[in-house]
Amino acid sequence: MTYLAKPKLHHPGLDKNTLGYTRRDYEGAISTLCAGCGHDSISAAIIQACFELELPPHRIAKLSGIGCSSKTPTYFLGSSHGFNSVHGRMPSVLTGANLANRDLIYLGVSGDGDSASIGFGQFAHSLRRGVNMVYIVENNGVYGLTKGQFSATADKGSKSKKGAINADAPIDLVAMALQLGASFVARGFSGDKTQLVPLIKAALLHPGAAFLDVLSPCVAFNNHPGSTKSYDYVREHNEAVNYLDFITPRSEITAQYPPGSVEEVMQHDGSVVRLRKLHADYDPHDRIAAMSYLQQHQIAGEVVTGLLYVDPQPDELHAHLNTVDMPFNQLAESELCPGSAALQKFNAALR
Amino acid sequence: MKATDIAAPDYFHRVVDCQWACPAHTPVPEYIRLIAQGRYGDAYLINWKSNVFPGILGRTCDRPCEPACRRGRVEEGNGEKPEPVAICRLKRVAADYKDDIRARLPRPAAARNGKRVALIGAGPSSLTVARDLAPLGYEVVLFDGDARAGGMIRTQIPRFRLPEAVIDEEVGYVLDLGVDFRAGQRIDSLTQLLRENYDAVFVGTGAPRGRDLDIPGRREAAANIHIGIDWLSSVSFGHIDRIGRRVIVLGGGNTAMDCCRSSRRLGGEDVKVVVRSGFDEMKASPWEKEDAMHEGIPILNFMVPKAFTHEHGKLTGVLFEKVAAQYDDRGRRQLLPTGEPDVHLPCDDVLVAIGQENAFPWIERDLGIEFDKWGMPVVDKVTLRSTHPRVFFGGDAAFGPKNIIWAVAHGHEAAVSIDKLCHGEDLHQRPAPGVSLTSQKMGIHEWSYDNAVSGDVRYRVPMKENRIALKDIKVEVELGFDPKLAFAEAQRCLNCDVQTVFTPKLCIECDACVDICPMDCINFTDNGDEPALRQRLRAPADDPEQALYVSDALKITGHVMVKDEDVCLHCGLCAERCPTGAWDMQKFYLEMTHAGPGCRNKRREANPLPA
Numbered sequence: 001m002t003y004l005a006k007p008k009l010h011h012p013g014l015d016k017n018t019l020g021y022t023r024r025d026y027e028g029a030i031s032t033l034c035a036g037c038g039h040d041s042i043s044a045a046i047i048q049a050c051f052e053l054e055l056p057p058h059r060i061a062k063l064s065g066i067g068c069s070s071k072t073p074t075y076f077l078g079s080s081h082g083f084n085s086v087h088g089r090m091p092s093v094l095t096g097a098n099l100a101n102r103d104l105i106y107l108g109v110s111g112d113g114d115s116a117s118i119g120f121g122q123f124a125h126s127l128r129r130g131v132n133m134v135y136i137v138e139n140n141g142v143y144g145l146t147k148g149q150f151s152a153t154a155d156k157g158s159k160s161k162k163g164a165i166n167a168d169a170p171i172d173l174v175a176m177a178l179q180l181g182a183s184f185v186a187r188g189f190s191g192d193k194t195q196l197v198p199l200i201k202a203a204l205l206h207p208g209a210a211f212l213d214v215l216s217p218c219v220a221f222n223n224h225p226g227s228t229k230s231y232d233y234v235r236e237h238n239e240a241v242n243y244l245d246f247i248t249p250r251s252e253i254t255a256q257y258p259p260g261s262v263e264e265v266m267q268h269d270g271s272v273v274r275l276r277k278l279h280a281d282y283d284p285h286d287r288i289a290a291m292s293y294l295q296q297h298q299i300a301g302e303v304v305t306g307l308l309y310v311d312p313q314p315d316e317l318h319a320h321l322n323t324v325d326m327p328f329n330q331l332a333e334s335e336l337c338p339g340s341a342a343l344q345k346f347n348a349a350l351r
Numbered sequence: 352m353k354a355t356d357i358a359a360p361d362y363f364h365r366v367v368d369c370q371w372a373c374p375a376h377t378p379v380p381e382y383i384r385l386i387a388q389g390r391y392g393d394a395y396l397i398n399w400k401s402n403v404f405p406g407i408l409g410r411t412c413d414r415p416c417e418p419a420c421r422r423g424r425v426e427e428g429n430g431e432k433p434e435p436v437a438i439c440r441l442k443r444v445a446a447d448y449k450d451d452i453r454a455r456l457p458r459p460a461a462a463r464n465g466k467r468v469a470l471i472g473a474g475p476s477s478l479t480v481a482r483d484l485a486p487l488g489y490e491v492v493l494f495d496g497d498a499r500a501g502g503m504i505r506t507q508i509p510r511f512r513l514p515e516a517v518i519d520e521e522v523g524y525v526l527d528l529g530v531d532f533r534a535g536q537r538i539d540s541l542t543q544l545l546r547e548n549y550d551a552v553f554v555g556t557g558a559p560r561g562r563d564l565d566i567p568g569r570r571e572a573a574a575n576i577h578i579g580i581d582w583l584s585s586v587s588f589g590h591i592d593r594i595g596r597r598v599i600v601l602g603g604g605n606t607a608m609d610c611c612r613s614s615r616r617l618g619g620e621d622v623k624v625v626v627r628s629g630f631d632e633m634k635a636s637p638w639e640k641e642d643a644m645h646e647g648i649p650i651l652n653f654m655v656p657k658a659f660t661h662e663h664g665k666l667t668g669v670l671f672e673k674v675a676a677q678y679d680d681r682g683r684r685q686l687l688p689t690g691e692p693d694v695h696l697p698c699d700d701v702l703v704a705i706g707q708e709n710a711f712p713w714i715e716r717d718l719g720i721e722f723d724k725w726g727m728p729v730v731d732k733v734t735l736r737s738t739h740p741r742v743f744f745g746g747d748a749a750f751g752p753k754n755i756i757w758a759v760a761h762g763h764e765a766a767v768s769i770d771k772l773c774h775g776e777d778l779h780q781r782p783a784p785g786v787s788l789t790s791q792k793m794g795i796h797e798w799s800y801d802n803a804v805s806g807d808v809r810y811r812v813p814m815k816e817n818r819i820a821l822k823d824i825k826v827e828v829e830l831g832f833d834p835k836l837a838f839a840e841a842q843r844c845l846n847c848d849v850q851t852v853f854t855p856k857l858c859i860e861c862d863a864c865v866d867i868c869p870m871d872c873i874n875f876t877d878n879g880d881e882p883a884l885r886q887r888l889r890a891p892a893d894d895p896e897q898a899l900y901v902s903d904a905l906k907i908t909g910h911v912m913v914k915d916e917d918v919c920l921h922c923g924l925c926a927e928r929c930p931t932g933a934w935d936m937q938k939f940y941l942e943m944t945h946a947g948p949g950c951r952n953k954r955r956e957a958n959p960l961p962a
Binding site: 038 | 796806865866929931
């Protein structure tokens with residue numbers, strides 16, 4: 001952490017997007033996390049993704065629970081809506097907010113403690129309901145705020161900083177998300193923004209429940225030999241199945257790839273996710289194959305990253321519930337509260 | 352690219368743009384920090400050691416440091432008018448607010464070393480040679496035609512810019528080192544002087560001759576046409592205290608600015624500056640033009656003087672031809688008449704300030720001192736020695752008109768040469784500068800420099816009102832920064848001497864430095880050749896003059912760290928966010944090696960002086 005505010009001065013040649021904002025305009029307060037924390041890189045990747053997508057900051061809502069990761073929304077998107085909720089309860093607050101105002105872009109930020117332990121149920125239900133959101137777990141396998149106990153995502157056999165060996169089986173949130181029906185599932189690494197930024201961009205524009213597990217080494221408590229969530233371990237065992245190029249409808253397609261190595265996935269808004277396949281046999285549209293691919297590589301000690309599963313035409317909660325198109329705050333009082341006659345009619349229908 | 356060799360003294364020196372640009376390489380950020388701390392005496396001494404005339408230069412320097420200052424570049428795209436730190440005027444603060452520093456200056460040598468050196472002309476370059484050599488035991492004899500030392504500092508710079516007391520003080524510090532000053536003793540023959548068996552002779556006679564303008568009417572109206580620098584020195588000595596009501600100053604350099612502003616103070620009410628070229632191409636420093644215009648002096652451009660008009664032997668005005676700049680195929684500029692009718696500007700006096708020339712009528716051409724076809728001595732740019740083994744040149748006398756700070760730089764180098772000559776050493780084996788690199792880390796977020804970056808824009812130096820300033824030529828116009836303003840201005844300095852030093856073997860590539868860097872200077876990427884690398888950094892590094900700092904390949908990814916030095920704020924956030932200490936902020940201090948034991952070859956140090 002630092003005591004200095006980041007100077008306002010920026011590079012003279014800093015780009016502006018069509019909204020007139022520079023990347024710096026998407027920043028938040030300066031981080032108070034430990035120096036070198038992977039979470040700060042994820043914050044930087046979110047800033048970059050929102051800048052590149054030219055999202056108006058006031059159209060984004062960032063919600064979080066409790067933990068190091070859940071502190072991070074303070075450090076990005078300083079002009080967006082924010083809600084720092086109760087431990088493990090981000091998904092229900094987000095679901096409620098989404099139901100009330102479906103026009104905002106929802107970014108849920110959580111950690112392995114917040115989502116895999118105390119909020120495991122909330123995590124599961126928000127995904128299975130198909131809430132239109134990006135759910136990011138900043139996953140470091142350790143409870144940093146309480147000085148380094150194993151979290152529920154710590155791999156069996158991995159070693160703590162003090163030398164203890166983890167005997168418990170890990171929860172793989174990606175496997176869970178696949179099973180629970182998330183329509184966009186990806187895993188990234190805080191130390192590889194080339195891969196992470198396009199994943200966040202694609203997730204932000206995905207019109208359904210997008211889950212993103214980002215390995216984010218804890219430099220203070222989980223970056224030593226024997227850890228399976230350290231910078232070195234993840235770098236050495238990273239099995240990226242693909243890299244994305246995220247192409248907005250306006251941007252030009254310039255890069256050339258050998259035939260067969262690229263797959264383009266058209267999104268419903270006209271944007272294209274271009275997958276540069278690193279493993280020719282990996283099919284990101286086959287949920288079941290993805291699950292078994294993950295399991296096999298996990299057993300081999302490998303960390304599979306990339307866009308693991310995507311359904312280009314997903315359902316989402318509002319469609320399931322057949323809600324009104326307008327956000328509540330745009331409905332008139334007469335529509336929100338149609339009066340006692342309407343209530344009686346409704347009650348009668350339920351008798 | 353190959354990994355940067357940060358052990359080479361030049362690498363970090365170049366990052367300190369101001370110090371690199373300064374001919375004397377004064378450690379600018381170091382003394383600015385001392386000013387911010389209120390340690391004016393310490394700040395003064397750093398200057399005094401490096402540039403000999405802090406109080407004088409703090410008012411009159413051409414300040415090559417300021418256009419180079421990184422602050423001007425980093426404010427681009429961030430505010431209305433990017434401006435460098437007011438380095439020059441901060442220097443003056445050190446001189447204005449210091450306490451008595453005399454006890455901290457070197458003392459006259461206790462014993463002579465038996466070597467005699469003659470310095471001709473008591474201007475800034477000779478005084479610098481004297482300052483460097485006298486404390487070492489040299490018998491330094493300083494000749495000047497005038498009664499008091501200072502040279503052009505005293506004769507050509509008007510008092511409203513530089514009070515006499517400041518000159519007396521700083522020239523005095525040099526003369527008090529045991530210099531034998533022969534006032535009023537003009538050297539008319541170098542042959543005779545050389546016969547007096549000096550071990551070395553240094554010529555620092557400046558560029559004493561003002562260029563004349565030979566156009567019709569020059570002779571007839573001579574009584575009211577004056578050569579700028581001669582007129583300025585007559586004003587300076589009090590021989591002239593009036594000028595006509597309407598004055599035209601011809602020329603666009605700093606001398607012209609001094610002429611017009613002096614005229615305003617000596618009865619000139621309608622004073623104009625007229626230049627041949629365009630306003631933007633004028634040689635005068637932008638701030639001197641501003642100051643002149645502030646005093647109600649218009650600057651008219653693209654007008655070439657054709658004739659002085661006169662009636663009954665008295666000047667009536669100047670006739671000008673209007674011209675425009677045209678560029679030929681080779682991009683060379685020509686001033687071609689526009690065809691508009693000539694303009695006649697009536698006036699009572701004309702000051703001609705169109706350039707200065709060297710003149711060496713007192714140097715016999717059979718002495719072995721070669722002169723080139725322009726009448727300039729052939730002088731070695733490094734050693735400042737002429738083709739005569741014992742004769743050295745410096746300041747304007749060496750390479751034509753420059754400025755005080757160049758004269759000082761020449762003086763230091765000539766003193767080194769003379770010292771080496773007198774010790775029988777090779778003049779071309781020059782001493783390396785003294786450099787050190789010291790970590791500034793005090794605690795987790797504590798540095799021994801103030802790393803917060805000020806967002807303030809440049810502060811203006813308070814000035815005397817025109818109403819008062821224009822009444823008396825001896826009233827100093829600029830009041831100088833007071834300590835409060837000086838502190839605020841000093842905080843604008845980015846501490847470019849506190850270097851970002853990267854240790855690749857400690858780096859875990861967590862990207863924390865990349866994410867925090869406010870200026871997008873830091874990159875981790877595949878290596879490549881420089882032009883390609885410059886284009887694919889987070890922010891393109893378009894200025895090839897500004898170095899890329901490239902590390903060795905990192906252990907796991909094979910990436911290299913590439914830092915564009917161009918707009919680094921030296922805020923230290925990269926080092927604060929670095930979990931492993933791979934980044935550290937280290938103060939680079941560079942001091943030029945002046946004459947003395949340090950400039951001599953190590954092997955010879957213990958040897959007695961050669962006979």
